[in-house]
Amino acid sequence: MDITLDCTYVQSxxxxxxxxxxxxxxxxxISGIGDMDDELYTMNETGRAIWSRLDxxxxxxxxxAELAAEFNAAPDVVERDMLELITELARRKIVISQ
Amino acid sequence: xxxxxxxKFHESNIWHNKKPLLNQMDIExxxxxxxxxxxxxxNLPESDADALSSEMDTDxxxxxxxxxxTLGCLAVRFTGGEPLLRDDLPDLYLFARRLGMEVILFTNxxxxxxxxxxxxxxxxxxxxxxxxxxxxxxxxxxxxAGHAGAFFEFRxxxxxxxxxxxxxxVKGPHLRFLxxxxxxxxxxxxxxxxxxxxxxxxxxxxLRYRRDDPVKNAxxxxxxxxxEEVAAALSSNSLYLKEMAQFCGRFMGxxxxxxxxxxxxxxxxxxxxxxxxxxxxxxxxxxxxxxxxVTLKHTLEExxxxxxxxxxxxxxxxxxxxxxxxxxxxxxxxxxxWGEYGTLDTPVEYWCLVAHAQARHLGLLGEHEQAxxxxxxxxxxxxFAKAQGAAAQVET
Numbered sequence: 320m321d322i323t324l325d326c327t328y329v330q331s332x333x334x335x336x337x338x339x340x341x342x343x344x345x346x347x348x349i350s351g352i353g354d355m356d357d358e359l360y361t362m363n364e365t366g367r368a369i370w371s372r373l374d375x376x377x378x379x380x381x382x383x384a385e386l387a388a389e390f391n392a393a394p395d396v397v398e399r400d401m402l403e404l405i406t407e408l409a410r411r412k413i414v415i416s417q
Numbered sequence: 418x419x420x421x422x423x424x425k426f427h428e429s430n431i432w433h434n435k436k437p438l439l440n441q442m443d444i445e446x447x448x449x450x451x452x453x454x455x456x457x458x459x460n461l462p463e464s465d466a467d468a469l470s471s472e473m474d475t476d477x478x479x480x481x482x483x484x485x486x487t488l489g490c491l492a493v494r495f496t497g498g499e500p501l502l503r504d505d506l507p508d509l510y511l512f513a514r515r516l517g518m519e520v521i522l523f524t525n526x527x528x529x530x531x532x533x534x535x536x537x538x539x540x541x542x543x544x545x546x547x548x549x550x551x552x553x554x555x556x557x558x559x560x561x562a563g564h565a566g567a568f569f570e571f572r573x574x575x576x577x578x579x580x581x582x583x584x585x586x587v588k589g590p591h592l593r594f595l596x597x598x599x600x601x602x603x604x605x606x607x608x609x610x611x612x613x614x615x616x617x618x619x620x621x622x623x624l625r626y627r628r629d630d631p632v633k634n635a636x637x638x639x640x641x642x643x644x645e646e647v648a649a650a651l652s653s654n655s656l657y658l659k660e661m662a663q664f665c666g667r668f669m670g671x672x673x674x675x676x677x678x679x680x681x682x683x684x685x686x687x688x689x690x691x692x693x694x695x696x697x698x699x700x701x702x703x704x705x706x707x708x709x710x711v712t713l714k715h716t717l718e719e720x721x722x723x724x725x726x727x728x729x730x731x732x733x734x735x736x737x738x739x740x741x742x743x744x745x746x747x748x749x750x751x752x753x754x755w756g757e758y759g760t761l762d763t764p765v766e767y768w769c770l771v772a773h774a775q776a777r778h779l780g781l782l783g784e785h786e787q788a789x790x791x792x793x794x795x796x797x798x799x800x801f802a803k804a805q806g807a808a809a810q811v812e813t
Contacts, residue, residue, distance in 0.1 A: 335514075335515060335516065335517035336517070337486070337516075337517045339437050339489040339491075340435040340436070340437055340489060341435070342435075344491070344517065346491070346517040346518075346519075346543075347541075347543075348514055348515065348540060349539055349540050349541065350538065350539065350540075350541045358423045358424065359423075359424045359491075360422065360423055360424065361422050361424055362422070363422070
């Protein structure tokens with residue numbers, strides 16, 4: 320499925336995310352999530368900002384607009400980052416399209 | 418730009434120089450076991466009424482797990498006794514996994530059910546299950562386990578793990594009368610998908626953690642490998658000398674009167690009744706606290722650091738262990754002293770002999786020398802390292 324800015328995504332129920340010492344750690348819960356079974360994932364600051372807003376209601380475009388305003392960033396840059404991140408996460412089944 | 422970074426659990430770069438208060442925790446869910454292994458330090462009878470009535474209940478274990486998660490804990494080891502004796506094991510397992518923890522399960526596999534194998538297959542523990550094996554035929558296995566029919570139940574459990582593709586490894590005790598099984602065991606172990614090296618063997622069996630059974634302790638003592646057997650077994654590894662040269666360069670030297678020179682107390686082990694201990698075998702009242710009365714955070718931040726500062730007062734310890742340079746080779750520690758003598762600082766003769774046998778094997782000691790009397794130990798360690806082609810960095 321093509322990932323576009325009009326899509327909405329939600330964090331998968333098959334992962335656990337925890338913030339430990341300021342780091343967002345994502346732990347796959349069931350087999351088949353992620354690339355290998357012994358891996359964890361963490362995200363950079365941009366990733367964390369996007370991750371926290373994935374509620375299954377707002378489109379990626381709406382989230383990008385929020386972030387662009389909040390961080391005073393160019394919307395096209397934020398949108399590009401957004402699509403890159405969601406593509407990575409969707410490939411690993413860490414986020415689910417609504 | 419890469420927004421998502423993959424990490425291995427044990428990679429140090431997870432925390433970017435910060436470190437959570439608790440990284441991994443052991444929980445001994447029960448001291449009861451469905452085996453009665455002759456070499457075992459902890460195996461109360463399966464139906465032991467006192468143990469049953471005193472063990473942590475499900476909610477209490479969950480509260481400890483929750484506290485641990487808030488402190489950063491990412492992995493828990495469920496051990497025992499036999500942890501599968503607890504009916505709530507699947508519940509506790511799922512609870513820990515939903516906290517994002519990896520789960521290490523120690524078991525003899527006799528109580529693995531289809532349901533549990535399915536669960537472990539679907540909700541992967543993310544760490545291999547560790548199965549203890551006590552022989553490769555019914556006679557030898559049941560003799561070690563002290564339970565008729567145990568072997569067939571173990572094989573059924575292991576077959577379920579294989580059928581459901583649950584990653585597991587096998588390990589076993591080094592017992593003289595199992596020597597005939599060793600080749601079969603290792604050949605079978607090599608067929609297990611998760612076994613990427615030979616099985617590990619325990620050979621220096623600990624005495625009873627509760628100091629509860631002098632008869633069993635006497636039996637365990639007799640089953641231990643001799644110091645010379647230990648040295649010979651270690652040196653059978655082709656990399657042994659090279660590895661030891663590097664190891665000795667880093668970890669040899671007298672430790673003085675500081676008792677805790679290990680990682681004890683930087684994490685914690687919870688016993689079956691809710692006491693947090695500096696390490697798994699160490700049940701001494703001075704080095705454990707009741708988590709019904711204090712929080713895990715307070716224990717790790719305040720109580721354990723104070724315990725780790727305990728100094729040795731035993732005169733024999735101060736005369737020998739405090740001055741001995743074989744620190745890196747010797748298993749002497751408060752837990753071993755507790756198991757053997759019920760104290761924190763009594764020198765354990767067996768470990769002293771094992772360390773000396775290894776040192777003689779490595780050429781660090783002469784036949785009749787005592788390591789605490791050696792003054793030129795730095796030169797000896799450096800010479801050994803040099804001879805093995807390693808760059809010794811002897812701590813001064």
